[in-house]
Structures are given as C-alpha cells and as structure tokens.
Amino acid sequence: MKKSSGILVIGLLALFIGLILAIQIRTNAGSDQGGLVPIGKLKGYEAQLKQVQDEKAEVVQELLDLEKRLADIEKEKAQEDTFVNGLVSDLEKYRMWAGVLDVQGPGILVTIKDPVMDQYQEDYSVITNNFDLLLGLVNRLKEAGAEAISINEQRISANTEISLAGSNININGTATAPPYIVKAIGNPQTLEGAITLRGGIVYTMKMKYNLVVDTETKENMVIGRYTGVVAFRYAKPVDAETQAVVQP
Amino acid sequence: MIRKNIGTILIFVLCLFIGAGFMIQQRVSGGQMLYVSPKAITDIKTTIDSEEKSLEETRLLVEETRNRLTEYEQSEGQSPESEEALRANLEKDVLRYGMYAGAHDLEGPGVVIRIDDGTRDLFEGEDLNNLLVHDVDILLVINDLKRNGAEAISVNGERLIDTSAVICSGYTVEINNTRYARPFIIRAIGDGARMASSLIGPGGYGTSLKSWGVLFEIELSDQVFVPAYRQAIPYRYMEKAEEVEE
Numbered sequence: 001m002k003k004s005s006g007i008l009v010i011g012l013l014a015l016f017i018g019l020i021l022a023i024q025i026r027t028n029a030g031s032d033q034g035g036l037v038p039i040g041k042l043k044g045y046e047a048q049l050k051q052v053q054d055e056k057a058e059v060v061q062e063l064l065d066l067e068k069r070l071a072d073i074e075k076e077k078a079q080e081d082t083f084v085n086g087l088v089s090d091l092e093k094y095r096m097w098a099g100v101l102d103v104q105g106p107g108i109l110v111t112i113k114d115p116v117m118d119q120y121q122e123d124y125s126v127i128t129n130n131f132d133l134l135l136g137l138v139n140r141l142k143e144a145g146a147e148a149i150s151i152n153e154q155r156i157s158a159n160t161e162i163s164l165a166g167s168n169i170n171i172n173g174t175a176t177a178p179p180y181i182v183k184a185i186g187n188p189q190t191l192e193g194a195i196t197l198r199g200g201i202v203y204t205m206k207m208k209y210n211l212v213v214d215t216e217t218k219e220n221m222v223i224g225r226y227t228g229v230v231a232f233r234y235a236k237p238v239d240a241e242t243q244a245v246v247q248p
Numbered sequence: 249m250i251r252k253n254i255g256t257i258l259i260f261v262l263c264l265f266i267g268a269g270f271m272i273q274q275r276v277s278g279g280q281m282l283y284v285s286p287k288a289i290t291d292i293k294t295t296i297d298s299e300e301k302s303l304e305e306t307r308l309l310v311e312e313t314r315n316r317l318t319e320y321e322q323s324e325g326q327s328p329e330s331e332e333a334l335r336a337n338l339e340k341d342v343l344r345y346g347m348y349a350g351a352h353d354l355e356g357p358g359v360v361i362r363i364d365d366g367t368r369d370l371f372e373g374e375d376l377n378n379l380l381v382h383d384v385d386i387l388l389v390i391n392d393l394k395r396n397g398a399e400a401i402s403v404n405g406e407r408l409i410d411t412s413a414v415i416c417s418g419y420t421v422e423i424n425n426t427r428y429a430r431p432f433i434i435r436a437i438g439d440g441a442r443m444a445s446s447l448i449g450p451g452g453y454g455t456s457l458k459s460w461g462v463l464f465e466i467e468l469s470d471q472v473f474v475p476a477y478r479q480a481i482p483y484r485y486m487e488k489a490e491e492v493e494e
Contacts, residue, residue: 010258042292045289045296049295056303056306063306069317081331084335087338091338094345095345096483101488101489104487136384136387142411157410161391185485229302230345232354237352237354
C-alpha cells in the first residue's frame with residue numbers, strides 16, 4: 001500500500017513535468033501565430049530600425065549641406081536677375097510658412113521633467129507614456145498664437161506627429177527622450193498665460209501627473225528649421241482656377 | 249529500507265532540478281518581460297518600412313540636388329540653358345514648399361473620416377461625455393494620420409498648417425479661428441490603407457472611439473481634395489534668424 005502511493009506521487013510529478021515541458025514548447029513554437037512574441041525578436045527589429053534611422057540622419061545632413069550651397073548660388077543669381085529674385089523671395093516666404101527656415105523672436109521656454117521616482121520605478125517615464133500631454137500643450141500654444149514651436153529641437157511643422165514608439169516619443173520620426181524642452185515664439189505673456197492658468201495644461205501636468213514643469217519667458221530665442229524631407233508622393237497640386245490637377 | 253531511501257533520494261533530486269529550472273528561467277529573463285504583443289512587432293515593422301521608403305526618397309533628393317549643383321557650377325551660370333534650368337528648378341522648389349506650407353489646393357488618394365456624437369441610449373448613470381466628440385479626439389486622430397504619413401489634412405474644409413490648433417469651445421470646435429459644429433469630416437491625402445489600418449486596427453484610436461459609442465467612419469478614396477489655407481499669415485513676433493557665419 002505504502003509502496004504504491006510513492007509510485008503514484010512520482011507518476012503525478014512526471015505528468016506535471018511533462019505538461020510543463022509541452023506548454024513551454026508549444027508557446028515557443030507557436031509564437032508567430034499566437035498571442036505573444038519573444039522579446040528577442042523585437043530587439044532585432046529595434047536594432048534594424050536604429051540602423052535605418054542613423055543612415056537617414058546622415059543622408060538628411062548631406063541634403064541640408066547641398067541645399068545650403070544651392071541657395072547661395074541662387075541668391076547670387078537673384079542679384080542680377082529680377083525674375084529670379086522674385087522666385088527666390090517667394091521661396092523664402094513659403095519656407096518660412098512651412099517651418100523650413102531658422103527663425104528667432106520672443107517667446108517662452110517650457111521644461112518638462114519626469115517626477116523623482118523611487119528606485120523601483122526608475123525605468124518608467126510618466127511623460128513618455130502620456131505623450132498626449134505634449135500634444136495638448138502644443139495645441140494650447142498654437143491657440144495662444146505661437147508662430148513657431150519646437151520640442152527638443154524638433155520643429156513642429158504641418159505634418160509633424162508626436163507618437164509613442166517603443167519606449168520613446170517620436171517627433172518627426174526622430175526618437176526623443178525626457179526632459180522635454182518646448183520652445184514657442186509669440187507674445188510671451190499670452191503664451192505663458194494660456195498654459196499656466198488654473199486647471200490648464202501645466203496645472204494638469206503638475207497636479208495629476210506630478211511632472212516637474214518650468215516656464216520661462218524669453219526676449220529672444222532661435223527655433224531651428226524642420227529638417228525632414230519636403231516631398232510629396234501622393235498629393236498633387238490643383239490649379240485654383242481650372243480645378244484641374246497640375247502635373248508637376 | 250534501502251529501496252525506500254532510493255525513492256526519497258530520487259524525489260529529492262527531481263525537486264532540486266525543478267527548483268533550479270525555475271531559477272534559471274527567471275535569471276534568463278532578468279525579471280523583464282520575455283514576450284511582447286504581436287502588435288508591437290507589426291508597429292515596428294511598419295515604422296521600418298516607412299523609414300526605409302523615406303530614406304530612399306531622401307537619397308533621390310540628394311542626387312537631384314547634387315546634379316543641380318554640378319550643373320550650375322560647371323556652366324558658372326553663363327549659358328542661357330543654365331539660366332533656364334535654374335529658373336525651372338526654382339519654380340519647382342517654390343511649388344514644393346508652397347504645397348508644404350498649405351498655399352495650394354491639393355488632390356490625391358487618401359481617406360475621408362467622419363466623426364459624430366453617438367446616438368445610442370445612455371446606460372443607467374452613464375456620463376453623456378462618453379458619447380460626445382471632444383477636441384482631444386480630433387487631435388489624436390489627426391496625430392495618428394500624420395504618424396502614418398499623411399501629406400495634407402483638412403478638418404471640415406480647413407487646411408491644417410503648422411500653427412493650426414483644434415480647440416473645443418462649448419458646443420463647437422474651433423479650427424483656424426473658425427467655428428464648426430459636429431459632424432467632423434477629416435480628409436487626408438496619403439497612403440490610405442496604411443492610415444486606415446492604423447486607426448481601425450486593434451488598439452487603434454478609431455476602434456477606441458467606436459467602443460465608447462462615438463460614431464466613427466473611415467472610407468478610402470482615390471480622389472481626396474484638401475483646400476489651401478486661405479487666411480493671411482502675419483508674423484508679428486518671429487523673423488528669419490540671422491545667419492551665423494561659421
């Protein structure tokens with residue numbers, strides 16, 4: 001009797017081990033179709049993404065240098081030709097509207113830091129995981145008449161996104177990390193008033209999320225140009241009078 | 249007696265192995281997540297794809313710019329052909345930046361989105377706000393469109409430019425200093441399939457809006473019209489930064 005109960009226990013144990021092994025193998029093998037994917041795979045893709053982004057940063061830098069040389073030649077030409085002069089000044093106007101020009105003026109500087117964390121939470125970033133706060137802040141600044149805005153030197157252009165990608169916030173497709181420094185050119189008092197009012201966006205950041213937020217008015221500061229690529233793959237201009245699509 | 253001991257030792261050794269197995273498992277993972285959701289993988293794959301495409305485009309632009317530079321420099325701007333080329337190139341640039349600045353009406357493939365307040369009955373004690381469209385909803389949808397490569401966006405016929413805010417003011421939403429009531433029609437030119445799948449895929453913001461009871465419709469179209477920004481753009485505070493000589 002005693003002997004058989006011992007065998008029974010071992011038998012049960014063996015059954016359990018077998019079951020655990022089977023489950024382990026199943027989850028590993030079926031990871032592609034199933035609910036979960038091993039993190040190693042994601043790491044591989046992250047490395048690949050970083051490589052592509054680094055490469056792109058290099059190429060963009062090259063483009064910026066070339067464009068600068070080109071602009072110099074065009075400017076030189078503009079001095080002797082009125083038609084070219086008109087084109088060059090049009091170009092500059094549109095580049096200013098599009099945010100593809102370094103600009104300067106008075107405004108405010110907002111610094112957003114993560115709250116001081118205890119050691120168990122130090123990997124977690126409050127502001128990164130609540131990127132809609134940045135979106136809201138930018139929206140309020142625009143409402144208060146900001147003429148140019150940048151976050152960590154990424155200029156907010158018409159097509160700029162602020163999105164969570166992995167453990168970073170991507171702005172203009174570039175990964176950014178806290179602390180976030182938001183610059184806005186406009187009437188400094190209006191801008192500051194619009195965001196620091198009680199119950200406003202800075203209040204919410206401080207009270208609800210414990211973020212450390214500083215606002216500072218500046219008499220003059222420089223906001224850099226949008227450094228992304230201005231190119232259209234889908235959109236075509238439409239002639240304002242004939243309503244026909246123009247083939248550029 | 250000995251036989252019984254052997255059994256005990258066997259079980260003891262087995263337990264030792266299982267215990268060690270658990271420890272190793274934990275050590276390998278370093279207390280971190282071992283698995284992530286498939287969405288994270290698809291997300292990063294889409295990002296890589298779009299980054300690669302934009303890298304390719306940037307390379308083409310570099311090529312084009314370099315060609316222009318050599319063209320200018322070789323002829324030193326003396327021949328009439330190079331004058332002509334310079335003008336044509338400048339005109340092309342004026343158009344390209346004008347499009348980006350919102351100065352031209354644009355047309356192309358993309359999506360048309362309609363967002364409206366939900367019409368279903370409220371649950372017992374439910375907050376009516378669940379069914380209403382707020383400015384943050386519009387903001388997040390627009391942001392998602394931009395993330396997925398939208399080239400031009402309009403909300404109720406207002407072209408969004410770099411300084412366009414979307415502000416909830418009472419019963420209406422204010423865009424480019426003009427007030428609009430619901431429903432909200434958002435038009436975006438770009439890769440329609442990519443934009444739509446991001447919004448209505450699992451975890452997409454459109455899906456969330458629907459689950460709260462807000463009306464959210466998205467439709468692919470080959471011809472989406474996005475008008476130019478028609479107001480004046482006066483700059484009262486900013487000016488072109490003086491060039492710093494290096």
